[in-house]
Amino acid sequence: MSVKKQGGRKKILLKLMNDTLLTPRMRNCRLTGVKQPVYFNSTGKFYGSWMKDPEPTYPEFKDKMWITHHFEGQTLWEYNQKGKKMKKYLLGNREPFYGTGNVVYRSSFYYQKHGSNEIIRYDLKSESIMAQVVLPNSKFRGNGRLYAISYNFFDLAVDANGLWAIYGSHDKNKLLLVSKLDPDSLAIIHTWNISIAHRRYGNGFVLCGNLYLLDSATHKMSAITYGYDLYRPKKIRKLMIPIVNAYEMVTMLSYNHHDNRLYAWDRGYLISYDIMTRK
Numbered sequence: 001m002s003v004k005k006q007g008g009r010k011k012i013l014l015k016l017m018n019d020t021l022l023t024p025r026m027r028n029c030r031l032t033g034v035k036q037p038v039y040f041n042s043t044g045k046f047y048g049s050w051m052k053d054p055e056p057t058y059p060e061f062k063d064k065m066w067i068t069h070h071f072e073g074q075t076l077w078e079y080n081q082k083g084k085k086m087k088k089y090l091l092g093n094r095e096p097f098y099g100t101g102n103v104v105y106r107s108s109f110y111y112q113k114h115g116s117n118e119i120i121r122y123d124l125k126s127e128s129i130m131a132q133v134v135l136p137n138s139k140f141r142g143n144g145r146l147y148a149i150s151y152n153f154f155d156l157a158v159d160a161n162g163l164w165a166i167y168g169s170h171d172k173n174k175l176l177l178v179s180k181l182d183p184d185s186l187a188i189i190h191t192w193n194i195s196i197a198h199r200r201y202g203n204g205f206v207l208c209g210n211l212y213l214l215d216s217a218t219h220k221m222s223a224i225t226y227g228y229d230l231y232r233p234k235k236i237r238k239l240m241i242p243i244v245n246a247y248e249m250v251t252m253l254s255y256n257h258h259d260n261r262l263y264a265w266d267r268g269y270l271i272s273y274d275i276m277t278r279k
Contacts, residue, residue: 022180022189022190022231024231025160025161025208025209025231026160026161027159027160027208027209027257028208028209028279029277029278029279030208030210030227030236030277030278030279031207031210031224031227031241031276031277032278033241033275033276034224034243034262034273034274034275034276035273035275036244036273037244037245037246037264037271037272038271038272038273038274039269039271040270040271040272041083041270042268042269042270043067043069043268043269043270044268045069045070045268046070046249046251046268047069047070047071047251047268048067048068048069048070048251048252048265048268049067049068049100049102049252049254049265050065050066050067050263050265050270051065051066051067051102051103051109051254051263052064052065052066052104052259052263053066053104053105053106053107053258054105054158054256054257054259055105055106055258056106056107057106057107057125058124061107063080063081064078064079064080064081064086065078065080065081065083066078066079066104066109067079068100068102071098071099071100071151071152071251072096072099073091073096074090074091074092074096075088075089075090075091076091076097076122077089078124089122089124089127091122095113095120095122095129096113096114097111097112097113097120098111098112098114098115099111099112099152099153099154099155100151100152100251100252100265101146101152101154101155101166101252101254102156103156103157103158103163103254104124105158105183106183107123107125108121108122108123108124108130108183109121109122110122110156110163111156112140112153112156113132115140115141116134116140117134117135117136117138117140117153118133118134118135119132119133119135119154119165119186120132121183121184121186130184131184131186132186133181133185133186133187133188135154135167135177135179135188137169137171137177138153138154138167138170138177139168139169139170140153140167141153144168144170145168146166146167146198147198147199147201147202147203147217148199148200148201148202148216148218149217149218149251151251153167153168154167155167155203155204155205157205157206157254157255158206158255158256158257159206159207159208159209159255160208160257161180161208161209162180162181162182162183163180163181163182163183164178164179164181164206165178165181166178166204166206167179168198168199173197173199174195174197174198175193175194175195176195177191177192177193178194178206178211178228179191180230192230192233194211196213196226198213201213201214201215201226202214202215202216202217202218202222202250202253203217203251203252203253204253205253205254205255205262206230206255207275207277209229209231210227210228210229211228211230212226212227213225213226214243214250214253216245217245217250217251218245218248218250220244220245220246220248221242221245222242222244223240223242223243224239224240224241224243225239225240225241226239227239243273245264246266246269246271247266247267247268247269247271248267249266249267250264250265250266251265251266252264260275260277261273261274261275
């Protein structure tokens with residue numbers, strides 16, 4: 001570990017094995033429980049994603065939510081907090097999205113470009129693409145899906161520590177990759193290699209710098225059974241956190257650190273969960 005002084009303040013940097021510098025956690029906690037699912041709305045669309053921005057950079061995006069329908073397309077919809085449709089964003093024919101592992105963060109929409117291993121940052125204010133990055137050694141076509149639910153190659157995640165990408169290795173079937181990305185440039189800050197049969201799991205998310213995987217997305221009574229501390233880095237032992245998949249088809253699961261909830265798309269129903277954590 002090294003300590004640098006910047007502007008009269010100490011800034012601690014964690015030095016990883018490959019000499020990459022990773023800023024320390026903004027919040028350090030462990031997930032201890034997930035409460036009962038809370039119904040918000042029904043979309044009538046079997047697949048999709050719904051997102052809230054935990055750190056909007058523009059006041060007009062506060063208390064908004066965004067929705068994509070299906071697992072591929074060119075359209076992002078903006079809604080107000082009551083669920084009323086407000087605006088339509090067109091990504092265009094050249095840059096459509098693929099998958100349901102999308103996120104909105106700091107007033108940008110992040111997604112996998114259809115048919116490629118590129119992650120795109122689409123700025124909601126200017127309605128234009130601001131950055132793109134290719135994630136090397138990533139599966140992005142064919143049978144190399146990320147989870148047991150076969151509609152994602154990449155799962156983007158956000159927590160208090162920043163932006164993350166979860167994806168499978170092209171070279172090894174039982175190797176899961178997690179990359180921390182710069183939210184502005186999408187530069188790869190660091191990549192973790194985790195040996196695990198990730199395709200047996202239903203979904204995943206990052207919370208407090210820890211990766212969590214859902215055991216099943218299709219069983220009503222499921223559990224979060226795998227955790228990995230990305231900052232230490234090591235597996236979290238003896239993890240078994242029950243969670244109810246109300247409609248037995250969770251195609252999107254993400255964490256929002258602003259309201260400390262999990263959000264799920266479950267057979268077209270918009271679901272949220274209050275959670276419990278400890279330091």
